[in-house]
Structure formats: structure tokens, C-alpha cells
Amino acid sequence: MMIARWSIEARFGHKPEVIAEMKRWLRDIGAQVGWSEQRVRLLSGSVGAKESTILSEIEIADLAELDAAWHKLGTLPDHAAWSKALEPHVVSGTQRWEIFRIIG
Template identity: 60%
Template sequence: MIIARWSIDARFGHKTVVVESLKKWLTDIGSQIGWTPPNSRLLTGSVGMHESTVQTEVMLNDLAELSTAWDKLATIEAHKQWSKDLEPYVVSGSPRWEILRLL
């Protein structure tokens, strides 16, 4: 099992917009690639990291399952538009993926 973690930093004063947008993304778009409440969650920075950090984590079987999800995501027009709509609220260069293995 792996955890795929996507992190972004919200621009100052826009964290609520980013969080609400990611909640809607998980419901409307993430669900189309199998990322649902039983295997995914949203987190935000508190102690020891930037308060502006917002993360989405998803638990998957392996890297092949993640690759399949990413391939399908690339075909969803709503995801492309969502990305463009979110861009003004995100610190440029902050989005990143981290993949962790469960022991």
C-alpha cells in the first residue's frame, strides 16, 4: 500500500477558497478516478509546517494504481478547467507530489 500526497500552498488570505475548491474537486472529479472518502482525506498545516499548506492524501495499492488514476485524470475536461480556476489562489511553484509506502 502507498499514500500519494499532493501538497499546495494557498496564497495569503485564500486558504478557505483552496480548501473549498479541493473538497469540491474530491466530490466531483476525484470520485471519477476512485478517490472517495474511504481512501482519501484533506489536511492543512498546523504545527511544524506552513499554515497555508493544504494536502490531499489518497491510499492506493501501488504505483500502478496511481499511474492509472493520473492517466484517467488527464482525460477529464473538468479537471483541466478546475486547475485553471484554482491557479490564482495557489503559490506558484508550491504544488508537489510525495509518495509514501505503508509499513
Template identity: 55%
Template structure:
């Protein structure tokens, strides 16, 4: 099992908006891509307070690759990305993959 971690930094004063939009994405879009088990985290101590993290459980890299492929074909995901852009720091989005022991 792997944890696919997507993180992004919210612009100052917009962290709650980013959280709300990520929660909506998890409810409405993620299931269409096959992403089912996830959790949302934010920076607290020793991490940037503006950082918002979404962890997703996947069985292997193939499952993650299929989910990414599906996302590209979901029009609501494309629109969601455009709508999120004003609230995040450009260039901070990234994926990290962790192996569960």
C-alpha cells in the first residue's frame, strides 16, 4: 500500500477557502477518479501553517496512475483547478509517494 500525498500552500488569508474546496473535491471528484480513502491535513507545528495536504491510500503506482488518467478526463476537475488557482501560491503544488510499512 502507498500513500499519495498532494500538498499545496494557501495564499495568506485563504487557507479555509482552500480547505473547503479540497473537501468538496474529495466528495465530488475524487470518487470518479477512483480515489476513495483519504484524509486532509494542515500545517500546525514545525510545518508551514499555509500548507494543506491531502493523503490518498492506493494499492500501488498502477492504481495511482489510473486515477491520474481519469482526472484528466473529468471536466469538473479541470474547472475545479481553475477555480482554486486564485487562493493558492503558484508553484507550490506537489505530489509525494510514501510506502506504508
């Protein structure tokens, strides 16, 4: 098992909008690639982390599953539209993927 972590930075004063868009993505788009609410958790920066950071952690079986999900996301018009809706609320260029192995 692995955790795929996607993070992004909200623009100053836009954190509520980013969180709302992330929740909408999970409900409307993530489910289309098999990323149910039981497999994903959303986090935001608090102590020792930037308050503007929004994280999405997705539990995946392996890198093949992640690759298949990314491929399918690239074909979904809803995902492209969501990205355009999110853009005004985030700091450009801050999106980042990190992949972790679960060891215990």
C-alpha cells in the first residue's frame, strides 16, 4: 500500500474556496477514478506548516493504480473544468505530488 499526497498553496484569503473546491473534486471527480471518501483525506496546514497548504492524501495499492487514475483524469472534461475553476484561488506552480510507502 502507498499514499499519494497532492499539495497546493492557497492564495492569501482564498483558503475557504480551495477547500470547497477540493471537497467538490473528491465528491464529483475523484469518485470517477475510484478515489472514494474512504480512501482520501484532506488536510490543511496548522502548526509548523504553512496555513496556506492544502493536502489531499490518497490511499493506493501501487504505482500502476496511480498511473491508471492519472490517465483517466486526463480524459475527464469535468477534471479540466475543475482545474480552471481552482486556478484563481491558488498560487501558480505550487502543486506537487509525493508518493509514500506504508511500512507499518
